[in-house]
Amino acid sequence: MTVTTRPPTGSAPGPAPSRPSISDRLGARLSALPTVAALLIFVGMIIYGEAAYGRIVQFNTLSNLLVNNAHLIILAVALTFVILTGGIDLSVGAIIAFSSVAGVMLANAGWHPVAAVLVMVLIGSALGLVSGVLIQYFGVQPFIATLATMFLARGLASMLSTVPERLADDSAIRELATQIKIVDGDKVNDLVITPGVIASIVIVAIAFIVLHRTRFGRTVYAIGGSEQSATLMGLPVTVTKLGIYVISGTLAGVAAVVYTSRLGSAQNITGIGWELDAIAAVVIGGTLLTGGTGFVLGSVVGALVLGLMNVLITRDGGIRPEMTTIITGGILLVFVILQRLVAARRRQEQT
């Protein structure tokens, strides 16, 4: 049962010859199959959507896909870190609720917008730290520890306010959702992005570099492969695991800023179930829930698949919106079964 799981890039043992091309790497690594499949499904959905409903492959739709799912992409990145170590973080949705309600209330109380945004992000970091300390220093299972953080954040949000808190119309935080025209198309067909989208792209890029090019990233993969081995190898397991949950919480705080600025209001029930969407995105993107194998870019594709699915369901009109969660569940199931087959195949190859 020794399934060796290595980081997908850059750390192959032994003399590493010149960097293999991307197609070589993907071809050689079965573990990339689910990610490739997710990418294919995403492209397939776009082609199908264009053929069946039209107006999918156009600037307007694609920018909306990014703008509306920027927060989900950020959450998926957060969960990728956690799940790569074999952990789980159930608290991100609740952190968004608490952080946005607190942020909007502070901004409305006359705080400087920069300070309010900073507090929103730091609330995430603090709650992430709580989870991390519970897990790492008190040996609480990640599921239970982040469940506690989730309850805590949701309860605190409800104590602050149980009604929607609106940002003032002239609030500077709203400017984070200003649409910036990149390409001016005809009529409403513009390619637009928002600072929120830029933030999510930057976060994805940083996460990619951190996971695939730094010592920290290699430690994350090593812990997911086998925490015991990682400890025996003298890797800084404690600090890394603590860091993972702080990163996850912080990114949830950033997602709260992005989402709140777009919506312009916050409520204690914001973000219910988003942790599950994010987990689904990560799993669809090819990251194993047991840890050790996965790609942050896969999670982005996963998040976009979920987002595009919603677009298609809305466009179709024939599919009842009630079916959305059933279809999400179905897609998720297909992908985990695919992962299962890949894992079985790999085990076969090794023996």
Next chain:
Amino acid sequence: MTDMASRIAGKRGAIVRNQAFWGVVAIVVLLAINLIADPGYLSIGYSDGRLSGNLIDILRAAAPILMIAVGMCLVVATGGIDLSVGSIMVVAGAVTMELLSSMNTPDSLGNAALTIALALGIATALGAVNGILVSVVGLQPFISTLVMMLAGRGIAKVITGGQNTTADNEQVEWLANGYILGLPVVFLLSVVIVVLVLMLVRRSALGLMLEAIGMDSRASRLAGVKRRNLQLTVYSVSGLLAGIAGVFATASVMTVDVSRTGYQLELDAILAVVIGGTSLAGGKFSIGGAVIGGLLIATLDKTVVFLGIPASATPAFKAIVIVALCLLQSERVRSLFRQRRALRAQSQKEAVPA
């Protein structure tokens, strides 16, 4: 004499180490807080053949949690987890309400029995799907039941067409709101379920086999435990019990709220199991502990509302309870206490000769 003292101390240590003990302590503390807020809190009235009072309310509120926590306990014993119980509850509730509302003889006993049988059948089938995904396909329990959790609420919405269906049936309503011997029917039923399951798993080798799977599924297979069948069974049972809880949860108001019925109750059930001292890693379980956990959650829910705190803030108090219990269990905190005790013993010893 010293022998006896040490034995008592040893026993005390065992009790204190038992996490369910801390659950009882927490219940007592909560009740004491309520008692301070209102000296008449614990009084129980009797009229019309039914007991009434805050304690009875707590028992009634605890019943659905107890039912799903028992199922969860068995699942966790095998090293699994069932995130779908809340969704299965709403499916069972949706089936019940949709069927009853489409029948034109609302108060017939036959209709009630047929409806409940169908709802429980569907709930068991959904649980069995979880079981097949886990045992035959070999998916992780977390992800299999997550799929069912997402899909289940969708299924319930499809069944009712996205509506919050309301229905009338006296028999079904009596099940949820009626009384036998002064006690709520729903609580008595949950006690019956607990006792039945307890007998089944502890009077036979079944419990041991479940724990064997949770400890080391390969070793248990080598020892001749039929892992697949047992896993299929526990997930089905968990689905069935969730179905029962769902029928009761909807029957008490005779309405199914497709987005709120059973919502996040899986977390309450997991919490009850963990409070009871069952490790999520599997391999051991305590149904008695889960019962105490369920009662604690119900007490906490009622206390928060009783003290006039908005019910939506309850999660924060649950978080405090989880963290406190986890810390009491934690090896690091315990060793801290041990050190202090050792220090105190040492200083006493030094004080005596001087």
